[in-house]
Amino acid sequence: MASTFIIGRSGNQPFKITADSVSNEHARVTIDNNGVWTLEDLDSPNGTYIRNASGEFNQVYKKIISEDTVIRLGRGGHHGCIFTGHQLISTPGDYSYEFRNLKKALARQQADEAMMQAKSERNGWISKCSGMAAIAICALLGSIDGINIDPNTRYILIASAPIIVGLLFRNDKAAMAQLRQKRQKLIVCPKCGRPLSEFDVENMICPSCKAR
Ligand SMILES: [Zn+2]
Structure with a gap:
């Protein structure tokens, strides 16, 4: 069963985002029938980033990810939102x-x-x-x-x-x-x-x- 998440301050992700550098509809994650995860930035002003193996965040526009990928929407610190792909499919608040x-x-x-x-x-x-x-x-x-x-x-x-x-x-x-x-x-x-x-x-x- 394919699923799509629009992620942002007014997105349909299972957790709330209030950070001020995140757009209302900031990014989209699609999980297709084969279990392939795709992350897309929805032309957000502050960008979408994923963390690499050394811990650095790199900006992405459209990228195949996994449920273990650490995603950052917007700027760092309190202004942005960082979450693991898995958060989209898990019980809210369960880490x-x-x-x-x-x-x-x-x-x-x-x-x-x-x-x-x-x-x-x-x-x-x-x-x-x-x-x-x-x-x-x-x-x-x-x-x-x-x-x-x-x-x-x-x-x-x-x-x-x-x-x-x-x-x-x-x-x-x-x-x-x-x-x-x-x-x-x-x-x-x-x-x-x-x-x-x-x-x-x-x-x-x-x-x-x-x-x-
Ligand atoms: Zn903590």
């Missing part, structure tokens, strides 16, 4: 489906962060050990007849080895910061959009708006 998805998203996020952390620690050790390696190489070279490293060169080599090796791994910090940013954008309340703690996700309730 259990979204919280179950959040649990999965959090598990993926934790795995990514743990992998990055391990990589960064390993690289940290390599940087630390490189000073020792430089000492060993100097000693080795010094033991070969005919090669004479003067003390200044030796000092510079040993002191700069960890810095040079550290530079090779400088992207680790940036990647970790990016992961934390992603967590802030993805692990958020499906109703009010505020960031949720791991505890909140585990308990499947938002402490701010009490959505569950």
